[in-house]
Amino acid sequence: MPSHLSRRNVLLAGAAAGSALALSAAPAHAHRRPHRPFxxxxxxxxxxxxxxxxxxxxxxxxxxxxxxxxxxxxxxxxxxxxxxxxxxxxxxxxxxxxxxxxxxxxxxxxxxxxxxxxxxxxxxxxxxxxxxxxxxxxxxxxxxxxxxxxxxxxxxxxxxxxxxxxxxxxxTPSAGANAARSCTRSSRHSRAPSTSWAPPSPGCMPARTSAPPPSSPASTGSTHARRVAAAGWSMGGYRAWQAAALCDHVTAAASVCWMSGLKQLLMPGNNTLRGQSAFHMLHPGLARHLDLPDVAGIAAPKPMLFLHGGRDPHFPADGVRAAHDRLRTVWRSWDAEERLRLRVRPDHGHTFDSPMQDETYAWLDSVLHP
Known part of the structure; x- marks a missing residue:
């Protein structure tokens, strides 16, 4: 792993050890503040x-x-x-x-x-x-x-x-609901101090208050405007490339296990038709004009990683291939094909295990800290 990103995200919590109480002329409770848990x-x-x-x-x-x-x-x-x-x-x-x-x-x-x-x-x-x-x-x-x-x-x-x-x-199935404004990922990796991970979901913001949203990537001195990336797995992967396509402040994105041609997803038994992952269809009429890789292509020529598992039951291999072909065409038209990384791990399914995490974070580190 690069030195910027460790293999563990260690959460440090302060622990109070027992302390000796000295006798004092003043009452013990004189300066004690009442406990207010709320x-x-x-x-x-x-x-x-x-x-x-x-x-x-x-x-x-x-x-x-x-x-x-x-x-x-x-x-x-x-x-x-x-x-x-x-x-x-x-x-x-x-x-x-x-x-x-x-x-x-x-x-x-x-x-x-x-x-x-x-x-x-x-x-x-x-x-x-x-x-x-x-x-x-x-x-x-x-x-x-x-x-x-x-x-x-x-x-x-x-x-x-x-x-x-x-x-x-x-x-958040209800279109009128305001999703939780302060959410956090369960990542096992730490982040470099100069890197901001933009929240791919419009309804989710990082728990760290020092990491600003994409609308103001350089609002703190610890965030560099050119080092704002979106990353996600599964529906988070969809949100990541959509954020990169729609937000100029997101300069790179990594999408794990979410990209296909729409036609290949509309097959009997697929999650899209069962409603399990139909959230990507919440843009009425868009599919009449643009396929899914076309929407992701709006992000070109930004650095983008699309990583898939060859045994992913939710994304048929022919749909992934069709999407990758389309994405290559778009980035090639910008003369920026070297900024697009398309990878399929043949023995992986719909997962984001340690080898895939290593690959994703190493790639993000390479494009955010060239």
């Missing part, structure tokens, strides 16, 4: 509004889990204030919870994390979860808002379907 957002004994509920992982709120709070928050306009903690669960918000708001109590999205380990290929009775069924957080109501919350999918490579590189595992 910060300035009230508490169960002093609610912001009558419709506000409080979630705390160790029982200081109304509920210890988000799904239980969502189930209890019937009606419209309800607010959940969520204390710092790691909430290991899947959460599904029904469509009738319109206008619901989630608030991370600490103000830092890294403190409030919703995480689970379902992947598209994770087995369950009746078959695997599938793309949309494996979401950690599913949001169906109109008018939903989340502030300072991180949601992630933590999948072991042993499942052969890790979610590493997926910008965010949040499903």
């Amino acid at each position: 910060g300035r957002h009230g508490s169960p004994s002093a609610r912001l509004t009558p419709t506000t509920l409080y979630v705390h992982p160790r029982g200081a709120g109304d509920f210890t889990g988000l799904q239980a709070a969502v189930d209890a928050a019937t009606g419209t306009g309800r607010t959940l204030v969520i204390a710092p903690g790691v909430y290991r669960e899947t959460v599904s918000v029904p469509a009738d919870r319109t206008g619901m708001t989630w608030i991370g109590a600490s103000g830092d999205p890294r403190d409030v994390v919703v995480v689970h380990d379902n992947a598209a290929g994770t087995p369950k009775p009746g078959g695997p979860y599938g793309t949309s069924g494996s979401a950690t957080t599913t949001l169906r109501p109109d008018g939903f808002t989340a502030r300072r919350i991180a949601t992630s999918t933590a999948v072991s490579p042993a499942t052969n379907s890790p979610a590493v590189g997926t910008p965010c595992c949040v499903s």
Whole structure:
């Protein structure tokens, strides 16, 4: 691996060791500040509004889990204030919870994390979860808002379907829903200080507040305007090349396991016809004018990587070949074919395992730090 990107993303958490208490003439509680797990957002004994509920992982709120709070928050306009903690669960918000708001109590999205380990290929009775069924957080109501919350999918490579590189595992079927504004990836890699990874999903922003969105790539001194890239796996891969095509500030993109000719996807049994990954069809009428690789081609001549598995059941080999041929034609027309990397790993399926991660991150490092 290049020196810029390590093999592990190590999260450091401060731990307080035991400390000796010295005797003092002043009372021990003289300067002690009251513990406020919900910060300035009230508490169960002093609610912001009558419709506000409080979630705390160790029982200081109304509920210890988000799904239980969502189930209890019937009606419209309800607010959940969520204390710092790691909430290991899947959460599904029904469509009738319109206008619901989630608030991370600490103000830092890294403190409030919703995480689970379902992947598209994770087995369950009746078959695997599938793309949309494996979401950690599913949001169906109109008018939903989340502030300072991180949601992630933590999948072991042993499942052969890790979610590493997926910008965010949040499903928002409702066109009117505002997706969580602070999301994080479950990447096992660290990022170079001078590199910003733009969030491919319009509804997902990185949890690190130091990494600005594509609309302002150089808003901090740690981000170089020419080192903003989008990367993703599966539907995250689709969002990555779409972000590169539509945003001038995204200077490169890596898409893993999401590119094909549309015609080849419209086959019986494919996820596109089952609704599992039909989110890419939310641009009405576009397919009458442009095929999928044509849309990705709008990004030319930016550096682009399209990496696929030869045994991917969701993307037929003839569809991948057709898309690659079209992409080569577009980049060649710009005299920039060397900036386009098209790769198929014959023995891989719909996955983003360690070898594919190594290849993707090494390529991104080479184009962002030439």
